Structure formats: structure tokens, C-alpha cells
Amino acid sequence: MRTSRLCIPDCKDCKNNNSVFCSLNQNEKEVISTGKSSNYFKKGQVVFYEGNHPHGLFCVYSGKVKISKLGEGGKEQIVRFAKSGEMLGYRSILNNEAYNATATAVEDSYICFLKSDNFFQLLRESNSLSFNVMKLLSSDLRSSEKQLISIAQKSVRERIAETLLRLRTRFGLDNEGAINLKLSRQEIGDIAGATSETTIRTLADFNQERVIVLQGKRILILDVNKLTQIANIKD
Amino acid sequence: MRTSRLCIPDCKDCKNNNSVFCSLNQNEKEVISTGKSSNYFKKGQVVFYEGNHPHGLFCVYSGKVKISKLGEGGKEQIVRFAKSGEMLGYRSILNNEAYNATATAVEDSYICFLKSDNFFQLLRESNSLSFNVMKLLSSDLRSSEKQLISIAQKSVRERIAETLLRLRTRFGLDNEGAINLKLSRQEIGDIAGATSETTIRTLADFNQERVIVLQGKRILILDVNKLTQIANIKD
DNA sequence: CGCTTAATTGAACATACTCAAAATTTGTGG
DNA sequence: CCACAAATTTTGAGTATGTTCAATTAAGCG
Numbered sequence: 001m002r003t004s005r006l007c008i009p010d011c012k013d014c015k016n017n018n019s020v021f022c023s024l025n026q027n028e029k030e031v032i033s034t035g036k037s038s039n040y041f042k043k044g045q046v047v048f049y050e051g052n053h054p055h056g057l058f059c060v061y062s063g064k065v066k067i068s069k070l071g072e073g074g075k076e077q078i079v080r081f082a083k084s085g086e087m088l089g090y091r092s093i094l095n096n097e098a099y100n101a102t103a104t105a106v107e108d109s110y111i112c113f114l115k116s117d118n119f120f121q122l123l124r125e126s127n128s129l130s131f132n133v134m135k136l137l138s139s140d141l142r143s144s145e146k147q148l149i150s151i152a153q154k155s156v157r158e159r160i161a162e163t164l165l166r167l168r169t170r171f172g173l174d175n176e177g178a179i180n181l182k183l184s185r186q187e188i189g190d191i192a193g194a195t196s197e198t199t200i201r202t203l204a205d206f207n208q209e210r211v212i213v214l215q216g217k218r219i220l221i222l223d224v225n226k227l228t229q230i231a232n233i234k235d
Numbered sequence: 236m237r238t239s240r241l242c243i244p245d246c247k248d249c250k251n252n253n254s255v256f257c258s259l260n261q262n263e264k265e266v267i268s269t270g271k272s273s274n275y276f277k278k279g280q281v282v283f284y285e286g287n288h289p290h291g292l293f294c295v296y297s298g299k300v301k302i303s304k305l306g307e308g309g310k311e312q313i314v315r316f317a318k319s320g321e322m323l324g325y326r327s328i329l330n331n332e333a334y335n336a337t338a339t340a341v342e343d344s345y346i347c348f349l350k351s352d353n354f355f356q357l358l359r360e361s362n363s364l365s366f367n368v369m370k371l372l373s374s375d376l377r378s379s380e381k382q383l384i385s386i387a388q389k390s391v392r393e394r395i396a397e398t399l400l401r402l403r404t405r406f407g408l409d410n411e412g413a414i415n416l417k418l419s420r421q422e423i424g425d426i427a428g429a430t431s432e433t434t435i436r437t438l439a440d441f442n443q444e445r446v447i448v449l450q451g452k453r454i455l456i457l458d459v460n461k462l463t464q465i466a467n468i469k470d
Numbered sequence: 471c472g473c474t475t476a477a478t479t480g481a482a483c484a485t486a487c488t489c490a491a492a493a494t495t496t497g498t499g500g
Numbered sequence: 501c502c503a504c505a506a507a508t509t510t511t512g513a514g515t516a517t518g519t520t521c522a523a524t525t526a527a528g529c530g
Contacts, residue, residue: 094370094373130369137372155486185509186508193388194486420476429518
């Protein structure tokens with residue numbers, strides 16, 4: 001189902017100006033262009049599997065990807081998302097180890113692939129790229145620790161409220177004001193650390209309380225303040 | 236309570252050969268020596284507080300430090316430990332942000348302090364240091380994600396078993412075969428994400444089942460296999 | 471030796487999970 | 501565009517795991 005070499009603009013012209021590669025000069029961007037290829041992933045398709053060995057890194061051109069890990073019991077936990085301009089799988093490349101997680105498209109996505117060698121070449125040549133990667137790792141670590149404490153200490157109700165707010169901040173709103181990412185109840189539970197049944201019941205509660213509006217998978221947040229209050233967030 | 240400039244060997248002679256600074260040459264190590272100072276922290280003393288602004292990074296010369304964050308409800312969660320040779324607070328330095336967590340000595344410790352400027356100078360000069368820092372961040376992130384899934388999906392019994400095994404691997408055993416770090420029941424709970432009462436009851440169960448032996452704060456693991464089985468660990 | 475802190479035990483309670491069944495939505499082929 | 505199959509969502513009831521709160525015992529420390 002992959003279609004390769006589609007009509008994606010050259011990296012030099014890539015409009016994703018939030019990527020770690022932004023600080024590179026034209027010469028260095030040329031290295032990316034020569035080392036890269038692009039692929040199309042339909043919603044639900046897997047970009048890479050936990051445990052497999054990486055040969056390069058991925059960069060989302062358009063669409064959205066969930067990064068998840070399986071617990072011992074086979075239950076999925078979503079640890080992160082990647083949207084346009086963001087990298088995937090670079091951590092495994094850096095450490096020359098198998099992928100720590102599975103990446104799955106949650107929307108139809110175009111995803112670029114950059115070979116390891118080219119990435120390492122850039123890393124050696126560009127100090128600012130190294131620095132950006134460090135910042136990225138730091139930021140991911142901060143999020144992970146925050147989520148750890150949330151799951152360790154908060155109730156499911158609080159966590160699901162928090163999850164909705166995070167999705168809102170991260171993906172913004174569509175034309176009608178709904179969270180710009182459609183997930184299954186199961187997936188929302190897989191972020192918050194809850195079963196789909198509990199997630200469904202909690203969302204139904206929020207709906208009843210007029211804090212959100214449910215339209216199938218589309219979720220509209222009516223009252224951000226109330227939801228923040230439910231989530232028990234101070235900062 | 237701090238006693239500064241104690242009789243700690245010069246960095247060039249530092250025997251902690253597991254640090255990220257190992258790859259530096261003598262010249263570069265000189266930069267550390269000139270930029271550093273050392274302090275003594277008694278068990279229970281705080282090295283730095285979450286929310287405060289950093290001016291450099293810490294490196295444990297001897298002793299052990301817990302790194303913990305407070306949840307909204309004021310409950311503590313231990314996110315990591317640092318032992319001899321390991322850095323503290325570098326993440327906040329890198330991102331020029333306030334400390335994300337509080338560091339507290341869990342044993343009497345000598346801790347070196349390196350000014351930000353010197354660290355950044357080294358980071359610019361040494362590619363391998365940058366690389367080591369990236370690996371460190373990656374490793375911390377991997378641990379954090381693993382712990383996230385553990386707390387999200389496992390029972391307290393499983394998590395406490397896992398915690399004991401992790402402490403054993405990380406800190407080794409003392410002369411009598413006990414885990415080489417004495418923590419309160421509360422602290423063990425603050426790692427595993429459980430209350431002190433539940434932690435006490437679970438440890439008592441393990442004791443009764445002849446999997447561990449409790450001698451006050453000293454914990455002896457009698458049956459690693461059984462504990463691994465209880466922890467539900469496959470790899 | 472007294473005082474403070476930590477550990478322990480018990481009982482009641484609540485949150486969230488499991489399992490099962492029904493209703494609804496979504497996807498697919500004709 | 502419809503019909504059927506498959507997947508997802510929803511609802512209900514029972515249950516287990518951990519928490520909370522309170523009281524007691526033990527341990528550590530000046």
C-alpha cells in the first residue's frame with residue numbers, strides 16, 4: 001500500500017519550519033535531499049515496529065503518527081505523537097538499538113525517510129543540529145515524566161480531562177472548533193491509561209456536564225476552564 | 236550544613252569512570268577542574284529544588300541522590316536516582332529552564348558542581364561529549380517510558396517486585412547480600428506509585444512468601460527468579 | 471531516656487476493571 | 501446506493517485492587 005517518490009517538495013523547500021533541521025544551511029539541506037525518500041501511509045498502517053532494527057529516521061511531512069509501546073500483558077500505551085515536521089525513530093538510530101516503540105499512522109500521512117549515514121554526517125557537521133536534538137530529547141523526557149506522575153497520582157477522570165486538553169494544545173482545532181485529531185475511545189484510553197469502557201463512561205460524563213460535545217470521534221471542548229479544573233492542573 | 240572544598244581528588248584523577256566526561260582529553264578535563272567546586276550533603280539534604288533556576292550542573296562524586304517531582308496533590312514521585320559519576324540538573328542547563336525536579340541526598344554524599352559556562356564550552360569543543368549527553372538523555376527517556384507503562388498497566392504487587400529488582404540491578408548488593416540502598420517504605424512507594432501502607436503490606440507478603448527478607452530498611456532478595464516472575468517481566 | 475519519626479495493622483470505602491450483551495457506526499463489495 | 505459484515509461504542513452488573521483514615525507499635529536519635 002505504500003506509494004513511493006510522490007510529489008513532495010524538495011527538503012530545501014519544505015514548509016515544515018518547526019523541524020530540528022531548520023537551522024541547517026542550504027548545503028546541509030542538500031545532504032538531506034539526496035539521502036531521503038518519501039512514502040505514503042494510510043491511516044492505521046504501521047511505519048515501524050517495536051523491536052525491529054532501524055536504518056534511518058523518519059520525518060512526518062503531513063499527517064499524524066502515534067508512537068506506542070506494548071506492556072507485558074499486550075496492552076498498548078501511547079507514549080507520544082508526531083505531526084508534520086517532527087522526527088520519528090531518531091532515538092534508536094542514535095543509540096544503534098532496536099526501535100523502542102511502534103509508530104502507526106493515525107491519519108493518512110506522507111512520511112520522509114532519511115538514511116542513518118546522512119543523519120550522522122549532519123550531526124557531525126552541525127553543532128546546532130546536535131543541540132536541537134538534545135533539546136528535543138529533553139522535551140520528550142519532560143513530557144514523559146509529567147505523564148508518569150499524572151498516571152501515578154491522578155484519577156482516570158482527571159487524566160482523561162488532561163488528555164483532552166493536551167490533544168487540543170498539541171493539534172489545535174478544526175474549522176468547527178473540534179480537536180483536530182480523531183481517535184478511537186480505545187486510543188484515548190491508551191493515552192490516559194484507562195480501559196475503553198471507563199474512557200467511554202468518562203467522556204459521556206463530560207458530555208452530560210456540558211464540558212464537551214461528542215459527535216462520534218469528533219470532540220468539541222465547550223468549557224476549557226472547567227476541563228482544566230477537572231484535570232486538576234495548576235500551572 | 237555544607238562543607239565546601241573538601242579533599243576530593245582533582246577531576247583529572249576522578250575514579251568515576253562511568254561518567255560522560257570520560258571521553259575528554261586532559262586539556263578539556265582541566266576546564267572542569269577550574270570550573271568546579273565540591274560540597275558535602277548529609278542524608279536528607281536537598282541539592283536543588285524543583286522550580287529554582289540552575290547555574291550549573293552537579294555530578295555525584297560519592298553517595299546517592301534521588302530525583303523526585305511533586306504531583307498536584309503534593310505527593311512525591313521519584314523519577315530517577317543518581318550515583319557516583321552521574322550528572323544532575325544538566326537537562327535544565329541545556330534548556331535554560333528551571334529545575335524540573337528536586338534532588339535529595341539519600342545517603343551522605345560528596346557532590347561536585349560545574350558552572351554552566353564551562354559545561355557549554357566543553358559541549359562546543361567536544362563532539363563526543365555532546366554525543367554522550369544525547370545517549371544519556373535517550374537512556375533516561377527509555378527508562379521513563381518503561382516506568383510509565385509499568386505504572387499504567389501493572390498491579391502494585393508487580394510494580395513493587397519490579398522496583399526491588401531495579402534497585403538491585405542499579406545499586407548492587409552489600410557485603411551481606413542486601414540491596415545496597417536503604418530507603419523508607421514511603422520512598423519505595425514513591426518509586427512504584429503506591430502508598431506507604433500498600434508498600435508495607437506488599438513487602439510483608441514477599442517476606443512471608445520467602446522471596447525477600449526484611450531487616451528494617453535492609454532488604455535481602457532471596458529468590459530473584461520468583462521475584463522476576465511476580466514482577467511479570469519477560470525480557 | 472524521652473521524643474519524634476517511621477512502620478505496621480485493621481476496617482471501611484471507592485475507583486476503575488472485567489465480562490457479557492446490546493446498539494451503533496464504519497467499511498466493503500455488489 | 502444499499503446490504504451485509506466487521507469493528508467500535510455503549511450500557512449494566514459484579515468484583516477486586518488499593519486507598520484512606522485511625523490507632524498502635526517499633527525504631528532512630530539527641
